[in-house]
Amino acid sequence: MDSKKTVVLGVTGGIAVYKALDVVSRLKKEDIDVHVIMTEHAAKFVNPISFQSLSQNMVIVDMFAEPKAWEIQHISLAKKADLMVIVPATANILGKVACGIADDMLSTTIMATKAPVVFAPAANTNMFLNPIVQDNITKLKQYGYKFIEPESGRLACGDVGAGKLADTKLISDTIISMLYDIKDLRGKKVLVTAGPTIAPLDPVRYITNRSSGKMGYAIAEEARDRGAEVILISGPSSIEKPFGMKNINISTNEEMLKVVEDNFDWADIVIKAAAVADYKPKEYSDRKIKKNEDEFNLLLEKDTDILKRLGSKKKDQILVGFAAESHDLLENAKGKLQKKNLDYIVANDITCSDTGFASNDNRVNVLCRDGKIIPLEKMSKKKIARELFNIINEKR
Numbered sequence: 001m002d003s004k005k006t007v008v009l010g011v012t013g014g015i016a017v018y019k020a021l022d023v024v025s026r027l028k029k030e031d032i033d034v035h036v037i038m039t040e041h042a043a044k045f046v047n048p049i050s051f052q053s054l055s056q057n058m059v060i061v062d063m064f065a066e067p068k069a070w071e072i073q074h075i076s077l078a079k080k081a082d083l084m085v086i087v088p089a090t091a092n093i094l095g096k097v098a099c100g101i102a103d104d105m106l107s108t109t110i111m112a113t114k115a116p117v118v119f120a121p122a123a124n125t126n127m128f129l130n131p132i133v134q135d136n137i138t139k140l141k142q143y144g145y146k147f148i149e150p151e152s153g154r155l156a157c158g159d160v161g162a163g164k165l166a167d168t169k170l171i172s173d174t175i176i177s178m179l180y181d182i183k184d185l186r187g188k189k190v191l192v193t194a195g196p197t198i199a200p201l202d203p204v205r206y207i208t209n210r211s212s213g214k215m216g217y218a219i220a221e222e223a224r225d226r227g228a229e230v231i232l233i234s235g236p237s238s239i240e241k242p243f244g245m246k247n248i249n250i251s252t253n254e255e256m257l258k259v260v261e262d263n264f265d266w267a268d269i270v271i272k273a274a275a276v277a278d279y280k281p282k283e284y285s286d287r288k289i290k291k292n293e294d295e296f297n298l299l300l301e302k303d304t305d306i307l308k309r310l311g312s313k314k315k316d317q318i319l320v321g322f323a324a325e326s327h328d329l330l331e332n333a334k335g336k337l338q339k340k341n342l343d344y345i346v347a348n349d350i351t352c353s354d355t356g357f358a359s360n361d362n363r364v365n366v367l368c369r370d371g372k373i374i375p376l377e378k379m380s381k382k383k384i385a386r387e388l389f390n391i392i393n394e395k396r
C-alpha cells in the first residue's frame with residue numbers, strides 16, 4: 001500500500017463478534033485506519049470499548065446518539081472508507097442490504113458508500129443455508145458485493161456445518177490484498193517455487209536444505225496482491241498456504257522439476273526461491289537402514305539443476321533465481337546468473353545472523369542481466385518481494 005488506508009469495519013450481532021477484534025488488531029498492525037460501526041445487537045456480545053481501544057477511534061453504535069453529528073457521520077465514514085468489511089455478517093444484515101433497507105448506522109453507511117463492501121458471514125448452518133439467505137447472497141454478489149465465505153465446522157450452538165466465520169487471518173489478508181494500489185501484474189502469470197526439497201535415503205531419513213519458505217511465499221503473495229495469477233510450488237514448509245493462488249506441494253527435486261516444467265510455458269515470470277537439493281542418495285533403501293556399522297558411507301549423485309534447465313529452454317519468460325552464498329557473494333551470484341541464463345538473481349549472504357533462513361528479514365543484492373547491481377538494505381521479506389517486482393517491472 002502506498003498511502004494510508006481507511007477501513008470501515010461493520011460488526012453485526014452473533015457469537016463470532018469477538019473474532020472481529022482480531023481483524024481490527026491485524027489491520028492496525030498494517031497501519032490501516034480502522035473505524036468500527038456496531039449494531040446494537042453486536043454491542044450486546046462485546047462492549048464497544050474493546051473495539052474502541054483496538055481501533056483507537058470512536059465506535060458508533062447508535063445513529064442518534066449525537067444528534068449534531070449523526071447526519072454527517074454516516075456519510076463521512078462512507079466517503080472516508082477505502083473499503084468496508086462486515087465481520088461477522090449475520091443473515092439479518094445480508095437480508096437488509098439485499099432489500100435496500102437502511103435503518104441504522106451500519107446499513108445506512110453500507111448504502112451510502114462507493115467503496116468496495118466485503119461480507120464475512122457467520123450464522124447457524126440452517127440459517128446460513130436457508131434458501132432466502134442464499135438468494136440474498138446471490139443477489140448481493142450480482143450487485144458487486146464481495147464475500148469471504150464461511151467455513152464448515154463446529155458452530156457455537158453445537159451444530160456442525162457451514163456458517164463458521166472465515167479465519168480472521170484470511171479475512172484481514174483478503175482486505176489488505178484488496179487495498180493494494182499497485183496492480184501492475186494484472187494479466188501476468190507468475191510461477192514461484194519456495195521452501196526446500198528433500199532427497200530420501202530410506203523410509204524415515206532424508207537430506208535437505210535449510211529453508212523456511214518465507215521468502216518464496218512473500219513473493220507469491222506480492223504477485224497475487226499486484227493482480228497476477230499465481231502458482232506457488234512449495235516444498236515442505238510449516239507456513240500456512242496463501243489464499244488466492246494455486247498451491248502445489250512437492251517433496252523431491254524430481255517432483256518439483258515435473259511441476260515446474262509442466263507450467264513453464266504458461267508463465268510470464270518464473271521466480272525460483274526454493275532451496276533445491278543438489279544431490280540425492282545414489283541408492284534408496286526400501287527398508288529402514290540399521291545402525292550396524294560404526295561408519296557409514298553415503299554415496300550421493302547430482303540431481304537436476306532445475307533453474308539451469310529452465311534457462312536453457314526459456315523463450316519470453318522473465319527468469320529470476322536466488323543465490324544463497326557464504327562467501328564471494330556477488331562473484332558467485334554473477335556466475336549463476338550467466339550459467340543459468342537468468343534475467344535477475346537475488347543474492348544473499350547466509351552468514352549474516354540477523355537475516356536469512358527462518359528470519360522475517362533479509363538483506364540482498366539484486367543482480368540484473370545487464371550487469372547492474374541493486375543493493376537492498378535489511379528489510380522484511382515482504383518488502384524485498386515488493387522491491388523485486390518494482391525492479392522487474394521497471395526493466396521490462
Ligand code: CTP
Binds near residue numbers: 273276306320323324
Ligand atoms: N536451483 C535449482 N535446482 C538445483 C539447485 C538450485 O533450480 N538443483 C536454483 C535455486 O532455486 C536458486 C538457484 O538455482 O534459484 C541457485 O541456487 P543455489 O543453491 O544458490 O546454487 P546452486 O546452483 O545449487 O550452486 P551451489 O550450491 O554450488 O552454490
